[in-house]
Amino acid sequence: MAETIATRAAYGKALAELGENRMFYVMDADLSGSTQTGVFGKKIPDRFVNCGIAEQNMVATAAGIASTGVPVFCSSFAMFAVGRAFEQIRNSVAYPRMNVKICASHAGITVGEDGPTHQFCEDIALMRALPNMTVINPADAVETRAAVEAMLNYDGPVYCRLGRYAVPVIFDPDDYRFEWGKGMALADGKDVTIVATGIMVDAALKARALLAGEGIDAAVLDIHTIKPLDGNLIASFAAKTGAVVTVEEHTVIGGLGSAVAELLSETVPVKMKRVGMNDIFGKSAPAQTLLDHYRLNAAGVADAVRTLLGK
Template sequence: MSEIKKIATRESYGNALAELGAQFPNLVVLDADLAAATKTSVFQKAFPERHIDCGIAECNMVGIGAGLSTVGKIPFVSTFAMFAAGRAFEQVRNSLGYPHLNVKIGATHAGVTVGEDGASHQCNEDIALMRTIPGMVVMNPADDVEAKAAVRAAIEHDGPVYLRFGRAACPVINDGPDYKFEIGKGTVLKEGTDVTIVATGICVSSALEAAEKLAEEGVSAEVINICTIKPLDEELIIASAKKTGKVVTAEEHSVIGGLGSAVCDVLSAAAPTPVKKVGMQDVFGESGPAMALLEKYGLDGTGVYKSVKEFIGK
């Protein structure tokens, strides 16, 4: 059996920017002294005149991006998720969201898979924060293919976009010939009848692994990949929930305000369904190897499998 290809979505982000730079001459990239880590250094090498290092001044960087957008540029402001969504929240809300400017936020190093950087840098609240900003599109790609597609879609979309990328390498799962990306659309990766697992980001591969384990025990799990958390593919989620009758959400993010909350909002209004939210359970992360942290907090394949099994057994 051949080894599954793995790549960190932050790598995909940098590569996508560099690949699209020639096609979109108005594309400019800003970074806050983290180009090597966010991988915007790849774009910087290809288009040095269109890369601006703003220094350790994330709030100011957002303001510069806002200004550039008003003269026809398509700015990507890039830094760690903790700083993009946390430190610069006021500027993102008031300078980008309120005037609905065409600025894209490339937020890398999200979630506990930042690993040894510890709780201060492991942003598990960014999706919740960005969802609250009117008109903000929020995307959390599951792999290399989806991350590159999301960057292109963000460029082609008119308005603010928040893109969430990870530090840890994750399996490539969207490399099929029929793959098609569209903002606001989810994808059924596996058909099922007993339970629906709705996952985003690195937890999509965990959900697929969990589904395989469940299948060995005669449980048919439907797996849905949700890259765009806002706007959410409500039609797809409602249809699957009506079919299976039980839903589990899986995300490398707090269970408060993230994918799980978005799914519950939809189902409570249109198709009341029991839902279990797998994610960070109102706790901060801690320092440690990325995969060990996923395992500890039940976000790996085995953890999602155990949560689903417990849920459907009740």
């Protein structure tokens, strides 16, 4: 069994490491233990700002700090960082192109037991709609670490989606390279392309193994950057395989599935199926129970492929 680490844990660790030699601020809204920004806060308290339970003020304050030329990482649960403070992100961060990174943890249903009020499955849709905004959704701890460094090297607004749930480590830190705006072909295939993002990349790889046993050869793409979308990579795989299944721990409305459908409908129209939350709120239960319940797992992805291919 592979090692499991939550992407939020990798995030906190990366901030603390990079903060030693790089100048940036980290802000949180009373969730620094959960988002793991507290690791940075304990180590570098003079560049950490706890804003209390006041996300709107946090985001617009981050914009003010960034206006002085210093990057800011701003964290809370996705529900509150993006949901509560959406308008501050739009008007004080995205519009003036501030160097603010909204890095929100506890995204998606893998929040688990806290239930639907805290399971934000609409964040990618909201952030993707904003001009000037880059949207990143790392698949594992290694990709998260690399994404944090890449964000720091980029001057502009970014939304980065992080999770609470410990997920398998897919990548080898020694040979992983994060390329801004580029997807990664993790496996080639000729029958179908599974386009996955975030913690669903692991499920996509496992689905590929299941399908291989049935003679279905699936390619798997890791789309860590949903905006800007790597259109060339996705279109080329769509053209090659003629069928695409998208997988995300997010509503099928407005997220990766929508982005890929928008792309392919204008470039390489192929048959498609979107796996995600089907326009419903989640439930209160352990994360793995929910992933299985909503079929955001290898079996669910494999079923979607079989349905799409008529097998």
